[in-house]
Amino acid sequence: MIGDVSDGSRTIPIHLIKLIDQDSSVIWQDETPLMPFSTKKTCGACHNYDMISTGWHFNAGDSSVASGRPGQPWIYADPFSATQIPISLRKWPGTYRPDKIGLNTFNFMATFGRHMPGGGIGEKEAYQSVDMYWRWQVSGELEINCLSCHDAERAHDQSLHALQILRENFRWAATASSGFASVQGTAKGLPDTYDIYAGSSPDTPQKIPPQVTYQSERFNNKGEIFFDITRHVPDNRCYFCHSTKTIDPLRQERWEYDEDVHLKAGLKCVDCHRHGLDHKMVRGYEKQSDTLSTNSSQSLTCEGCHLGLKEDDMIPQSGRLGAPEPLHSGIPPIHFEKLSCTTCHSGNWPMDETVSIKTSMAHALGLPKVNKSDQALPHIISPVFAVGSDGKVAPHNLLWPAFWGEISENDVVPLKREVFLPIAQKLIGYIDSLSTGNWPQLEDSNIVQVLDSIKVSGLVSGDPVYISGGQIYALSTDSTLMKKDHEKAKPYIWPIAHDVRPALQSLGVRGCDDCHTTDSNFYFGKVSVKTPLQMVRVEKESMTDYLDQNPIAAWIFSFSFLFRPGLKYIILFSSLLTLAILLLYGFRGLAKIISVVSENGHTQDERR
Amino acid sequence: MIYRILLSLVISLFIIRLLWISRSQGWNFNWWINTIHQEFSQLLKNLILTQHKDQFSRNLRYFFLTVTLFTFILLAITGTLPVIAFNKHITGILLIIHVTAAPVFVVALALTALFWANFKQFDDSDLKLIKKVKNGNKDQRPAYHLQTYWLKILFWMFLAFSIPASLSMIFSMFPYFGTDGQNVMLTIHQYSTLILLIIIFFYTDFKLMVLGKTGK
Numbered sequence A: 001m002i003g004d005v006s007d008g009s010r011t012i013p014i015h016l017i018k019l020i021d022q023d024s025s026v027i028w029q030d031e032t033p034l035m036p037f038s039t040k041k042t043c044g045a046c047h048n049y050d051m052i053s054t055g056w057h058f059n060a061g062d063s064s065v066a067s068g069r070p071g072q073p074w075i076y077a078d079p080f081s082a083t084q085i086p087i088s089l090r091k092w093p094g095t096y097r098p099d100k101i102g103l104n105t106f107n108f109m110a111t112f113g114r115h116m117p118g119g120g121i122g123e124k125e126a127y128q129s130v131d132m133y134w135r136w137q138v139s140g141e142l143e144i145n146c147l148s149c150h151d152a153e154r155a156h157d158q159s160l161h162a163l164q165i166l167r168e169n170f171r172w173a174a175t176a177s178s179g180f181a182s183v184q185g186t187a188k189g190l191p192d193t194y195d196i197y198a199g200s201s202p203d204t205p206q207k208i209p210p211q212v213t214y215q216s217e218r219f220n221n222k223g224e225i226f227f228d229i230t231r232h233v234p235d236n237r238c239y240f241c242h243s244t245k246t247i248d249p250l251r252q253e254r255w256e257y258d259e260d261v262h263l264k265a266g267l268k269c270v271d272c273h274r275h276g277l278d279h280k281m282v283r284g285y286e287k288q289s290d291t292l293s294t295n296s297s298q299s300l301t302c303e304g305c306h307l308g309l310k311e312d313d314m315i316p317q318s319g320r321l322g323a324p325e326p327l328h329s330g331i332p333p334i335h336f337e338k339l340s341c342t343t344c345h346s347g348n349w350p351m352d353e354t355v356s357i358k359t360s361m362a363h364a365l366g367l368p369k370v371n372k373s374d375q376a377l378p379h380i381i382s383p384v385f386a387v388g389s390d391g392k393v394a395p396h397n398l399l400w401p402a403f404w405g406e407i408s409e410n411d412v413v414p415l416k417r418e419v420f421l422p423i424a425q426k427l428i429g430y431i432d433s434l435s436t437g438n439w440p441q442l443e444d445s446n447i448v449q450v451l452d453s454i455k456v457s458g459l460v461s462g463d464p465v466y467i468s469g470g471q472i473y474a475l476s477t478d479s480t481l482m483k484k485d486h487e488k489a490k491p492y493i494w495p496i497a498h499d500v501r502p503a504l505q506s507l508g509v510r511g512c513d514d515c516h517t518t519d520s521n522f523y524f525g526k527v528s529v530k531t532p533l534q535m536v537r538v539e540k541e542s543m544t545d546y547l548d549q550n551p552i553a554a555w556i557f558s559f560s561f562l563f564r565p566g567l568k569y570i571i572l573f574s575s576l577l578t579l580a581i582l583l584l585y586g587f588r589g590l591a592k593i594i595s596v597v598s599e600n601g602h603t604q605d606e607r608r
Numbered sequence B: 001m002i003y004r005i006l007l008s009l010v011i012s013l014f015i016i017r018l019l020w021i022s023r024s025q026g027w028n029f030n031w032w033i034n035t036i037h038q039e040f041s042q043l044l045k046n047l048i049l050t051q052h053k054d055q056f057s058r059n060l061r062y063f064f065l066t067v068t069l070f071t072f073i074l075l076a077i078t079g080t081l082p083v084i085a086f087n088k089h090i091t092g093i094l095l096i097i098h099v100t101a102a103p104v105f106v107v108a109l110a111l112t113a114l115f116w117a118n119f120k121q122f123d124d125s126d127l128k129l130i131k132k133v134k135n136g137n138k139d140q141r142p143a144y145h146l147q148t149y150w151l152k153i154l155f156w157m158f159l160a161f162s163i164p165a166s167l168s169m170i171f172s173m174f175p176y177f178g179t180d181g182q183n184v185m186l187t188i189h190q191y192s193t194l195i196l197l198i199i200i201f202f203y204t205d206f207k208l209m210v211l212g213k214t215g216k
Helices: A106-114 A130-139 A158-166 A170-177 A235-241 A294-301 A303-305 A334-338 A339-343 A417-428 A444-457 A551-599 B001-026 B029-049 B053-086 B092-120 B124-135 B142-172 B178-215
Strands: A015-018 A074-078 A082-086 A181-182 A209-214 A224-227 A244-248 A354-360 A378-388 A393-399 A404-410 A411-414 A463-468 A471-475 A481-485 A492-495 A525-527 A540-542
Touching: A015 B092, A074 A106, A082 A404, A106 A130, A106 A158, A106 A170, A130 A492, A158 A235, A170 A181, A170 A209, A209 A303, A209 A334, A294 A303, A303 A339, A303 A540, A339 A393, A378 A525, A378 B029, A417 A444, A444 A463, A444 A471, A444 A481, A481 B142, A551 B142, B001 B053, B001 B178, B053 B178, B142 B178
Parallel strands: none
Antiparallel strands: A015 A224, A074 A082, A181 A209, A244 A354, A354 A378, A378 A393, A393 A492, A404 A411, A404 A463, A463 A471, A471 A481, A525 A540
């Protein structure tokens, strides 16, 4: 492809190109109906679209792709049925596939495509269910929106892309976000028989189908448009999907938070999170090279840039992008064996109790009319220090799954939306007059009521259960509520790496006491248990539960640090005493040797 | 890796040596338990019940030596086990035991040095012994004298190598050394303790040989 082969020049080519629609026809302003441009055809004319579509942001639906380290899931959250359940197309333990809760690919895209750059299941027929065929025809394919990342145009509005997804205007999403076109109407209410070329049916005049209008002044006399495309994706593009808001009562103003120290130092997200034409993104964790075809990703981790790689590297690798090499003075090497860099350097500083956070992907941040309440579902807490999949401790975000399911032979599967939503919303749904977006406060009796109704509905074959706050709730034989621990009730956690704090704000900067005290937040901070059930809301878990540490052993070890400063000096004194004795007798021995040597072989005259 | 191999080698050789001596002397597991128990009980009993000043001083001297050896064994087990078995640094309960025993060991060692140094200094008899051995002159009890001479050497070597072993860890607890310095300190600690381990093995071997010959 002409656009994929670099001639070596570092300048960014000017993208003055004609718009091409899904039928491979050039778009002219005076034609009717005016079609949205297709990125697959417009960008794909010069770039290998098929190869690009194998990238990390587009390949979640491909079961042959390695899932890699668990990441942030999509979270189906509904306050009116007290539900928040992690779902993912990747095989991350603890998540559920969308179809498990009754979300087919179309509904999945219509719900979560708002924070996806398109592609993947949004455009591949193989992933699309037959029963939604006509809806796909109406909405069109959700092609990769190349502009989501590569558009440097200041008028680019990714929230308009998201809005089109929510309106099921998949085909129009990229065009709407471009900054040189506007899209009116919605495909959501259109009948299955709607045809974009034939237009709206006279039977449904009230339905306004999606229509695109281009800014005529943006076209030149050849019908070309200037796309301000950049290889160096601006951080603002990444932020649309990867923003995090910390809900800290002590810091409520935006200016009280700093961004990632790397960004403030002048780097961009893509300086580390790189990829080639295949768009297989360097995620930045240490063992990602296991799933990537190149080992270069290993040098783009914290360790890779700041410490370099192996000593036998042919070319020195450390200090990449000007990364300073840390001294880590006084920190025993065991820390680097047991902890990831992010433990001390990333995320929020650990407080007495974890704080809640909101993320773009989970809370639809950045969309018009999004619920800005701090109580809005889903409830995600951070930071939780836990042993990650690589065996090292790292800060994680945590989500307590809360969903209605059925249990059969001790295996719990979530119920489909069409089963639990009508029942739960009717019985426990409440009027959210304050628009908090929070779930209701529930009593045991509410749960019993819903479980009982699900049971008598005949829609489930197993016993209905409710999972929340780390417990599974089921009806006992006398229709009272019983709870117990269950594997499926365990929280879903995923490691975080940002924002990276400055070195002077890293854990340990004030000495061992930052972590090694009997009340340190690292070991003994409280992990909030988020649940709508009032009776368990006060419960908290200890961080040691996630650190794979015996709390008593952790306490004893931390307690020993109380005496450690004194012991250090006692040991130092004792060692110096031993050294003094050693030197004293050493010198005495030396004196004896000198004496013997000088006595031997000397005449009386010499002695005189 | 080299350290792990050396450590495994030293410990393996020592175990083989212990088994060989036990077999040749007819010492079984119960004998070992009883002997250690008796020795330790006798030591404590003497220490508590002794009235005479000189004897008390003697018992105190042996008490410090025993504490030093006991804590050293504890440190050796907790320090070497994860390295040999898992090729990892010590953590968890083993680390707690290790860091608890370490200060006791260092203090006890200093007191052992204080109480024993005078008895373990080389004197004219050692000089004569060297001369005799050098000239091939056989004394009536040369082997015993030679062992005493070697035990003195081991004593001073143990003191000498305990200095880098303890100071390397103490210095690494102060914020003076970065990652590279910390690793150097750890290496110094590992190899000096390995030498201490070898010294203790030789010491034990000498003692067992005496025990095998004299029965006490």
